[in-house]
Amino acid sequence: MLPGQRRDGRGGRVVRGGRTARVLGSRTVWAGVGDGEFFCPGCGGDRNYQRLTGRRRFTFLGVPILPRGETGPVVECAACQSHFGTDVLDHPTTTRFSAMLRDAVHTVALAVLAAGGTHARLALETAVTGVRAAGFDDCTEDQLAALVDALAADTGRLFGPPCGPGLAIELHEALDPLAPHLAAPGRESILLQGARIALADGPYTPAERDVLATVGAALTICGDDVTRLLAAAARTPS
Known part of the structure; x- marks a missing residue:
C-alpha cells in the first residue's frame, strides 16, 4: 500500500488523504460517429445530437488499464447531455x-x-x-x-x-x-x-x-x- 493510504474495511476501496477512493472500477470513453437533429425526450423539443460508441476499460485507482469491450451506440443530446438508445431517432422532430x-x-x-x-x-x-x-x-x-x-x-x-x-x-x-x-x-x-x-x-x-x-x-x-x-x-x- 502506498504511503498515506489505508484500507477502509470495504473491499476494493482505500482511504487516501482522508478521502475514500475506489481501487478497481470501470470507465467508458466515448467517441462520436455521427450527428444530426432529433426530438429529445429529456428536453421535450428538437435538439442537436451526437451518436456515440464507447470503449469500456477497467481502472485501477482511477487509471484505465485493461480493455473491457465496447458499448453503445447511444445518442447524446447536445443540450442536456443525456444518453438515449438509438431508437429515439425513429421519432420525428x-x-x-x-x-x-x-x-x-x-x-x-x-x-x-x-x-x-x-x-x-x-x-x-x-x-x-x-x-x-x-x-x-x-x-x-x-x-x-x-x-x-x-x-x-x-x-x-x-x-x-x-x-x-x-x-x-x-x-x-x-x-x-x-x-x-x-x-x-x-x-x-x-x-x-x-x-x-x-x-x-x-x-x-x-x-x-x-x-x-x-x-x-x-x-x-x-x-x-x-x-x-x-x-x-x-x-x-x-
Whole structure:
C-alpha cells in the first residue's frame, strides 16, 4: 500500500488523504460517429445530437488499464447531455412531424375530392379549410381543383377504379410513416376531416367510402371503427 493510504474495511476501496477512493472500477470513453437533429425526450423539443460508441476499460485507482469491450451506440443530446438508445431517432422532430401531418391532410383531401369530383363547391370549400388549418395557409379552391385534375390525368396514379392501386399507394405513402406517432384521436381526426369533405355535398358515394376505408386502413384504424366513425360523421350536422 502506498504511503498515506489505508484500507477502509470495504473491499476494493482505500482511504487516501482522508478521502475514500475506489481501487478497481470501470470507465467508458466515448467517441462520436455521427450527428444530426432529433426530438429529445429529456428536453421535450428538437435538439442537436451526437451518436456515440464507447470503449469500456477497467481502472485501477482511477487509471484505465485493461480493455473491457465496447458499448453503445447511444445518442447524446447536445443540450442536456443525456444518453438515449438509438431508437429515439425513429421519432420525428417536431418540424418533420408537422410536415408529415400537413402532407397527410393534403393528400387525404385530394383523394376524397378525386373520388367525389371537384364540381361541388361545398366540398372544395371544406377541403380548403382543412388544408389551411393543417399549415398550407395559401391553399385555394382553384389550386386543389387543379391538383385533382392533374392527378386524374396521371395514369400511373389516379386512374381507373375509385381507389385503385395508384391512389392507395399515394395514401399509404403519406399516412403509413405518420400513423405510429399519432394517438388514436389524432388518427381519427384525419379520417373525420376526409369524411367532412365527402359529406359537404351530400351522403357518401361508394367511391368516397372506398377512399375513406383506405385512409382508415393506412392510419391503422380497424374496419369496425372506420364504419362507426363514418356513420357518426354522417349523423353530425355540418
